[in-house]
Amino acid sequence: MEFPVYRPRRMRRTETLRAFMRETSLHASDLIYPLFVEFGTGVRREVPSMPGVFNISLDQLPAEIDELKALGVPAVILFGIPSVKDEAGSGAYAEEGIVQQAIRAIKAHDPEFTVITDVCMCEYTSHGHCGILDDDGYVINDVTLEMLAQAAVSHAEAGADMVAPSDMMDGRIGAIRSALDAEGYSNVPIMAYSAKYSSGYYGPFRDAADSAPSFGDRRAYQMDPANSDEAIRETALDVAEGADIVMVKPALAYLDIVRRVKDEFGYPTCAYNVSGEYAMVKAAARNGWIDEKRVVLETLLSMKRAGADMIITYHAKDAAKWLKEG
Ligand code: PBG
Ligand code: ZN
Numbered sequence: 001m002e003f004p005v006y007r008p009r010r011m012r013r014t015e016t017l018r019a020f021m022r023e024t025s026l027h028a029s030d031l032i033y034p035l036f037v038e039f040g041t042g043v044r045r046e047v048p049s050m051p052g053v054f055n056i057s058l059d060q061l062p063a064e065i066d067e068l069k070a071l072g073v074p075a076v077i078l079f080g081i082p083s084v085k086d087e088a089g090s091g092a093y094a095e096e097g098i099v100q101q102a103i104r105a106i107k108a109h110d111p112e113f114t115v116i117t118d119v120c121m122c123e124y125t126s127h128g129h130c131g132i133l134d135d136d137g138y139v140i141n142d143v144t145l146e147m148l149a150q151a152a153v154s155h156a157e158a159g160a161d162m163v164a165p166s167d168m169m170d171g172r173i174g175a176i177r178s179a180l181d182a183e184g185y186s187n188v189p190i191m192a193y194s195a196k197y198s199s200g201y202y203g204p205f206r207d208a209a210d211s212a213p214s215f216g217d218r219r220a221y222q223m224d225p226a227n228s229d230e231a232i233r234e235t236a237l238d239v240a241e242g243a244d245i246v247m248v249k250p251a252l253a254y255l256d257i258v259r260r261v262k263d264e265f266g267y268p269t270c271a272y273n274v275s276g277e278y279a280m281v282k283a284a285a286r287n288g289w290i291d292e293k294r295v296v297l298e299t300l301l302s303m304k305r306a307g308a309d310m311i312i313t314y315h316a317k318d319a320a321k322w323l324k325e326g
Contacts, residue, residue, distance in 0.1 A: 023305070024301055024304045024305040025304070026297065026300050026301045026304055026319070026323065027072075027323065028071060028072035028073050028074075028316075028319070028320035028323055028324070029072060029074055030300075030304065030308075030309070030310050030311055031073050031074075031075075031300075031310070031311055031312075031313055031316040031319060031320060032073075032074075032075045032076065032077050032116065032270075032310060032311065032312040032313070032316065033068055033073050033075070033076050033077070033312075033313070033314075033316040033317065034053075034076070034077050034079060034312060034313075034314060035056070035061075035064065035076045035077070035078055035079065035102075036053075036054075036055045036056070036079050036081060036208050036209060037055075037056060037057070037058060037061070037078060037079070037080055037081065037098055037099065037102040038055055038056070038057055038080070038081040038083075038098060039057065039058065039081075039082075039083050039098060040057040040058075041057050041058075041059045042057065042059065042060075043055065043056055043057035043060070044056050044057075044060055047204065047207060047208040048207065049203070049204035049207055049208075049275075049279050050204045050207075050208060050275060050278055050279055050282070050314060051282050051286065052282065052314075052317075052318070053208065053278070053314050055081060055208060058098075058101055058102060058105050059105075061102060061105045061106050061109065062105070062106075062109040062110075064076075065106055065109055065110050065113050066110075067317070068113075068316075068317065069110070069113060071316075071317055071320035071321060071324070072320050072323075072324070073316045073317065073320050074113075074114055075113070075114035075115070075116055075161075076106070076113075076114075076115060076116065077116040077117070077118055077164060077312055078099050078102050078103065078115065078116070078117045078118065079099075079118050079123060079208075079209050080097060080098035080099035080102065080123055080124075081098060081123060081209060081210060082097065082098050082123065082124050083098075085123075085124055085125060085126045086124075086125070086126055087125065087126055087127070087132075087133070088125070088132060088147070089121035089122075089124035089125035089131075089132070089147060090124065091123075091124040092119075092120070092121050092123070092124040092147060092148075092150075092151040093147060093150035093151040093153075093154045094154070095154060095157075097124075097154065099117055099155060099158075100154055100155065100157075100158040101158075103115050103117065103155060103158040103159050103160050104158050104159060107158075107159040114161045114162070115159070115160050115161050115162075116160070116161065116162045116163070116164050116191060117152075117155040117160045117162075117163050117164065118164050118166050119148055119151050119152050119155065119163050119164060119165040119166065119167070119176070120148075120151075120165065120166045120167045121144065121147060121148070121151075121167065122167075122209075122211040122213070123209050123210070123211045126214070127213065127214045127215065128206075128211050128212055128213040128214050129213050129216075129218070130144075130166075130167040130168065130169075130218065130221060131143075131144030131147070131148075131167060131169060131221070132144050132147060137215065137216060138220065139169070139220065139221055141169050141170055141171070142171070144167065144169050144172075145169055145171055145172055145175040146175070148165055148167055148169065148172050148175065148176060149175045149176050149178070149179035150179070152165065152176045152179060152180060152190075153179050153180060153183050153185065156180055156183070156185040156188045157183075157185075160188065161188070161189075162188060162189045162190070162191055162244075162245075163176065163180075163188060163189075163190055163191070164190070164191040164192070164193060164247070165190065165192060165193060166193040166196060166249075167193075167221070168193065168196050168218075168221040168222050168223070169221065170237075171237075171241070172241075173190055173192050173237070173238045173241035173242055173243050174241035174242065176190060177190060177241060177242035189244035189245065190242065190243050190244055190245075191243070191244065191245040191246075191247060191270060192235075192238040192243035192245065192246055192247060193247045193249055193272070194231070194234050194235040194238040194243065194246040194247055194248070194261070195223060195231035195234055195235055195246075195247070195248045195249070195254070195257050195261060196222055196223060196247070196249045197222060197223045197224070197225050197249065197250065197254065198217065198218050198219045198222035198223060198224065198225065199222070199225065199249075199250050199253075199274070199276070200276065201250045201253070201274045201275065201276030201277055202250075202274060202275060202276060203275065203276050203279075204275035204276055204278070204279045205274065205275035205276075208275065225253075228256065228257060228260060231248070231257045231260065231261060232260060232261070232264055235261050235264070235265060235267075236265075239265055239267060243267070244268065245267070245268040245269070245270050245309075245310075246261060246265065246267050246268070246269055246270070247269070247270040247271070247272055247312075248261055248269070248270075248271055248272070248308075249271070249272035249274060250272060250273070250274040250276070250277060251271035251272055251273045251274065251277065251303050251308070251311070252273065252277050252299060252302075252303075255271075255302060255303065255306040256306075258271050258303065258306040258307050258308055259306045259307045261307070262306070262307025262308070263307065268309050268310070269307055269308050269309050269310075270308060270309065270310045270311065270312060271303040271306070271308035271310075271311050271312070272311075272312045273299070273300065273303065273311055273312060273313035273314070273315065275314065277299075278313070278314040278315060281295055281296060281299070281315070292318075293318075293322050296315045296318060296319055296322070297319060297322060297323070299315075300313060300315065300319055
C-alpha cells in the first residue's frame with residue numbers, strides 16, 4: 001500500500017493545529033441585526049413564523065440597542081411598519097415616518113451605534129409593491145426612483161449612518177447617490193441590494209412587515225433564481241453608480257453568487273441571511289431535529305467562507321452569545 005506524502009489529518013489532531021489551519025472566522029462584529037419598528041408604546045410582539053424575532057415600538061429601542069451592544073453586535077438595519085399605507089407609499093419619506101423616528105430615537109440614546117436603513121416602498125404602499133404602479137399594475141421605474149431618493153435623504157436627515165435600497169429598480173443607486181450628495185450627505189454610504197432574487201424565502205418577513213404584494217408577485221423587478229451572470233451585470237451597475245457595499249440576497253441558496261460577486265468586484269460584500277432561512281432553522285431546532293447552535297454558526301461561517309464580509313441575520317443575538325461562550 002502506497003501512502004500519500006501529504007496527509008491532511010495530521011493537522012486536524014488537536015484544537016491548536018486546527019486553529020492554525022482555520023481559513024475563515026466569524027465574529028459578532030460581522031453581524032447586522034434587522035429590526036421591525038412600529039408606532040405605539042410597549043409593543044413587543046413575536047413574529048409567528050420567526051420565533052425570537054419581535055416587532056417593537058419606538059420606546060423599546062434603547063433597551064434593544066443596549067442588548068445588541070452588550071453582545072458586540074455593531075449595527076442594525078431598520079424596517080418600518082407605518083400606521084397607514086397609501087398608493088404612493090408616502091410614509092416611506094415622511095419626516096415623522098416610523099423609520100425616521102426610529103433613527104432619531106436610537107441616535108438620541110446612543111449616537112455611536114450604527115444605524116442602517118432599508119430603503120423601499122413595499123412596507124408603505126397599500127398594494128405592497130416596491131414602487132409606484134401604473135394603471136396596469138406595473139411598477140414605474142423612474143417615478144419610483146424619485147420616491148426612493150426622497151426616502152434615502154429623509155433617513156440621512158434623521159441621522160442614518162448608511163442606506164440600503166432593496167427595491168431593485170434600475171438606476172436606483174445613482175439616483176440615491178446624486179440626491180444624497182446634493183443634500184449634503186456625501187458621507188452617507190450606500191449598501192446596495194445588488195443581486196436580490198425573487199425568492200420564496202421572504203415569506204416570514206412579509207408577515208412581519210405586512211408587506212406582501214396584494215396582487216401578483218415581484219418577478220418584474222427582482223431577479224430570476226435561475227440567473228448567475230445577470231447578478232454580475234446588476235452588481236456592475238450598482239458599483240458604477242456608486243455603491244459602497246454590494247449585497248447578495250438570500251444567502252444560503254445563493255452562496256455561489258456571493259462567491260462570484262466577491263471574486264469579480266472585490267468589493268465589501270454583504271450576505272442577507274433572510275427570514276425564511278431563519279424560520280427553517282428555528283422550526284427544525286424546536287423539533288429537536290438539529291443542534292441549533294452548531295447549525296447557525298456553521299451556516300453563518302459558510303457565508304463568510306463564500307466571500308461575505310458581513311451578514312444581515314436574525315440569528316445575530318444568538319450567534320453573538322454563542323461566539324462569546326466559545
Ligand atoms: C423589502 C425587503 C424584503 C426583504 C428585505 N427588504 C422583502 C421583499 O423583497 O419582499 C426580505 C428580508 C427577509 O426575508 O428577511 N423590499
Ligand atoms: Zn420592497
